[in-house]
Amino acid sequence: KQNVSEYPNDSNFDENYTYTDFKRGLAGLLPDSLHRNAPLLRKLVLHQYVYTQGDKKNTYLLFEQMRKALLDRDFIAPTQKLVEELKSNKGQVYLFEYGIDNPPKSCLEDGGWEDIEPFCNKMFHYFTRFAVKGQPTKNSCEPTNPTWPAMGTSKRDYHVILKADGTIEWDSNFHLASTQLWNHLLPALDQLELKGRRDAIFKEETQLLPTELEDDEQDWHRRAANIGGFEFSEEDALNDLPFHAEL
Known part of the structure; x- marks a missing residue:
C-alpha cells in the first residue's frame, strides 16, 4: 500500500x-x-x-x-x-468522521481559522470532554449538541459526521x-x-x-x-x- x-x-x-x-x-x-x-x-x-x-x-x-x-x-x-x-x-467506541482535511493540523495552524472556527471549536470540545469525562458529549437532547452514543449502546451504531461549517450529522452503517x-x-x-x-x-x-x-x-x-x-x-x-x- x-x-x-x-x-x-x-x-x-x-x-x-x-x-x-x-x-x-x-x-x-x-x-x-x-x-x-x-x-x-x-x-x-x-x-x-x-x-x-x-x-x-x-x-x-x-x-x-x-x-x-x-x-x-x-x-x-x-x-x-x-x-x-x-x-x-x-x-x-465513538466513531467520528470529519469534513476537512487533516483537522488537528488545519485547526492549529495560522491562516484560514475563521472559515473553520466552528468546526475546530466543536472538535476540540469533543476531544477535551472525552479525555476528562470519558464521553465526548453529555446526555442531552439539544439539537446543536445531542448525545453521541458509543457504538453498540443503541439500536443502531451511530457515528458523528462533523462538517466543515461545524454542523453535525448522524449516520449509521x-x-x-x-x-x-x-x-x-x-x-x-x-x-x-x-x-x-x-x-x-x-x-x-x-x-x-x-x-x-x-x-x-x-x-x-x-x-x-x-x-x-x-x-x-x-x-x-x-x-x-x-x-x-x-x-
Whole structure:
C-alpha cells in the first residue's frame, strides 16, 4: 500500500487523465501477484466506482473515483475492522468522521481559522470532554449538541459526521457499500477456484499493462482459450513470449 504522502490530490489532477490511466492504477491496486482472481476483482471495482457513478470519459470523475478507491481500501475498510474488534473486546467506541482535511493540523495552524472556527471549536470540545469525562458529549437532547452514543449502546451504531461549517450529522452503517466490498466480497471472491484463472507469470509482476479492449476484458483469457483452452499454463505462457509481451 502507498504512503499517505504519495496519494494523489487535486493538485495532481491532469486533464489528460484517461480511462487507461485509471485501469493502470487499478492493476496496481489489485495486482495479479497478490490476488489469485485479480481480473474478477478489478471488474467489480470498475463496476462499483466507475460504471455505477458516471461516464468513464469524464476524466475528473475517474481521478476522483481512483482516490475514493484508495481511501476505501486503505482507511475506510480497515477502520470498520478495527471498530468491530474493539467492540468485541467490550471497548467503548465513538466513531467520528470529519469534513476537512487533516483537522488537528488545519485547526492549529495560522491562516484560514475563521472559515473553520466552528468546526475546530466543536472538535476540540469533543476531544477535551472525552479525555476528562470519558464521553465526548453529555446526555442531552439539544439539537446543536445531542448525545453521541458509543457504538453498540443503541439500536443502531451511530457515528458523528462533523462538517466543515461545524454542523453535525448522524449516520449509521459506516460506509456500508465500501466496507462490504473490501472486507467481505472481494476477499471471498478471491478464494474461488475459477477456470482459466490467470496467475502472475513473474513473481515480481505487480502491474498489468491495460489492454485496449473495452472495459478490461481479459485478452489473456481469450488468447489462452484459443491456444489451449483452460489448460493453458504458466509454462505455455513463458514459452509464448510474444503473447506475454503483448499483454
